[in-house]
Amino acid sequence: MRAWSDAQLREVAELVRAEQVRRAVLSADPEALCEAAFADAFTHRGIAGQPYLAGGILVCPGSIRRRSATSHDCVFAHVDDHWCWEHPDVLLDEVRKLPDKGKEHQRSVTLIPVADGQKVDVIAGRMTQGAHRATSVTSYQVDGDRLKLVQARTPRSAHGRGR
Template sequence: MDQEKLEKLSEQELFDIQNSISDIIKKRNLDNGDIEAITDKSFETGFPKFDGVGLNPWVEGSLIVCPGARIDKTQTKHICKFVVADDEWSWESQHMVSDVIRRDQSSKHFKQHSITLISPFEGLVLQVISQKSQQGKHLVDGIESFIFENGKLSKTMTKTSRSRDH
């Protein structure tokens, strides 16, 4: 469909086309991608040993890989890092293709890692939120924002001092 035809469509018709395109891309990602292999590889590479909370999101084929983690330091303290995709936690996103959680049972403290695969669309905004929790209160250590454009993730901002419940 060319630009001229698109400009003649109503707002609702444009939204319907946009939603259909998103659904088709998500279905293709499910049909074509080896979701299990991508997830396993992402668990191997996505969590560096020095902090264990995970790398920032990256593009793998036609998917965005979103590592997440919660690591307890004591019974009342933990650190965590999770991804927000268009104002929803990645695992709650309508664009989520897969969400796998793995817990480390060998550690004396609770340790959880997750890999969430997102089917991206042009202009998708991601925020990586790093927090620490002390006695139930989450304190934000940092927020990094990214935008998906032309098949790539680009960092747009870094900031601190914001709380968000999860």
């Protein structure tokens, strides 16, 4: 392998990644994973919990909780430079709108087959009067069959304020 060119190494890495994704997709039951996430991956207030791995599939819960007509709190995952629902490898993306105390809230579950090294950021935020501000960002990296916490931070602009 030392004699291989960088292009050859990239090609082998892509083949390995493609095989990992293929195996994850073949062994997955997307509907069952989705239902389990809707049942277990949200707080009692409907706020999305952290993403997790299930057999090579990244399960990304997401939520929007309306505070008023012009503000909301939200939590969504960003995977390899894409919002989870826009990721090119999305296996399933389901959105459910739920009324609560006269407001419509949204919960979503997105499933993405992943491979070692992929980066996942969970961004919590708040929109107030049309302006979004991140309130926290938690970064992970796929490490085998687990998500390894890389960093958790609160953006400077969010000190006590919303996204």
